[in-house]
Amino acid sequence: MARMEKLDRLLTLVAALGESAEGLTLDEMAEVIGANRRTAERLRDVILVHFDLEERIDDRHKRFRIPGALPSPFTQPNVEEIAALQSVAAMQRRGGSAQAELLESLLGKVQAGLRREVKSRMAPDLDPLVRLQRHHVPAGPMIEHAPETVAAIQGAMMAGVCLEFDYRAEGASEAKWRRVVPLGLIHGAVTYLIGKIPGRDLDPVPYRLDRMSEVRASNEPGAAGEEWDLDEWMSRSFGIWREEGHDIVLRVAATSAERARRWRFHPHQSIEEDGEEVVVRFHSGGLREIAEHLFTWGGEVRIEAPEELREVMRERLDAAQASLKKEPL
Structure with a gap:
């Protein structure tokens, strides 16, 4: 050994x-x-x-x-690596991710680079690894993203220029022209472009790719600076929506304490033992997203601070109770 x-x-x-x-x-x-x-x-x-x-x-x-x-x-992928890539590509395709086509293209190139005898040797092991493994795709929006939109955004990032597009905001009747510095892409059930209006002292804003049209690179220079940290920007909120940060304090009951010790509420969380209970602390915005996540804990998590989060939770509970009172059709 x-x-x-x-x-x-x-x-x-x-x-x-x-x-x-x-x-x-x-x-x-x-x-x-x-x-x-x-x-x-x-x-x-x-x-x-x-x-x-x-x-x-x-x-x-x-x-x-x-x-x-x-x-x-030393460079040839093994059967486990190919199976992992194929599994992730299939999961991204089922979830409608904008990265699905890129991953499938990469998979095809990796497999095409293998010698015929290597493919034959791998085939018996690859079949069960692919057939018997899946990534769970949770319930969520079914949104298709045009590959050319992703390509245009990535092209602008690599060229160091601004991005121009027409954007139809939620509830708006028509799209409006935008020009932004592309600061990042966040992939998920919904893919977002993080963009900042050039020449103005405004915070970056997320734009949904499915609401963008006529996407093209601009002639105006615009690139993320060396000081820009996408991970740090994302950590300021619980989800995607931006708002003023709050000091969040959650107390987890003893019956769910072990689960909480292995749970990531936030990238910068701290976990404290308090008797048989666990106290989780982090600084974040996105109060509605936090409140809706806490529903999944079945009453095992108590909000200790801030009061604004408790108020948002009351609003979500009222909305849920109101839906239960409606008579079925």
Whole structure:
């Protein structure tokens, strides 16, 4: 078992050194293989015997990389990787994701690059992995996104120019022209473009792709700055809608405490033990989305703060009770 573990570390490190454009320090190599620096040094010396290992100094640190393309045994996908990609592509297709076509195209290219004998050897194992695995697609909107819309947005991002389109907001009778700096795409049941109006001190706004038309790249320069962090922007709200952030405090009953310890309410949450109960804290907007999520906990979560969230929960409860009082047709 120990010999297999050493071989696995060696092959993992070879792949990492071949994939890295900047090269890896010894500390980074140790992190990749989950070992100490001395082990990384020993494996580096073994690799040096069999590969052309390039060494350079960067900010007083030695970096190592294997230049050029690695032999096919190190770059050829295995059957589990192909099955995982095929499963994700199928899930995205069933969910109507804008990324489905891209993933299916990638899958086709990966499979086309395999030698005939490799495909034949993989086929018996690939069939059960694909046939007996599924990604759950939860209930949600069924929205088709035009591939050309995604392509136009990505093209504007790569070119560093603004994006122009006609947008029909919810409840509006007609579409209006927009020009924005494309700051990101958020994929899900509904795909959103995050855009900022150039030259104005306004916050970025989400635009639904299915409400966009006549999408084209602009002649006006406009690109996300180096300081822009899409993940940080997303973490300011519980869902997609933007509003002023609140300090959220939720108390989870003892009967659901174990579930809460393994639950991600928010990327920047903190979890505290309070007797047999659990207290979850995070800062976020999106009070309606938080309230509607708490319905799934069946009364096991109590809102301790803020009062604004308690008020939104009361409104959602009133709406639910009102629907129950209506007589069936």
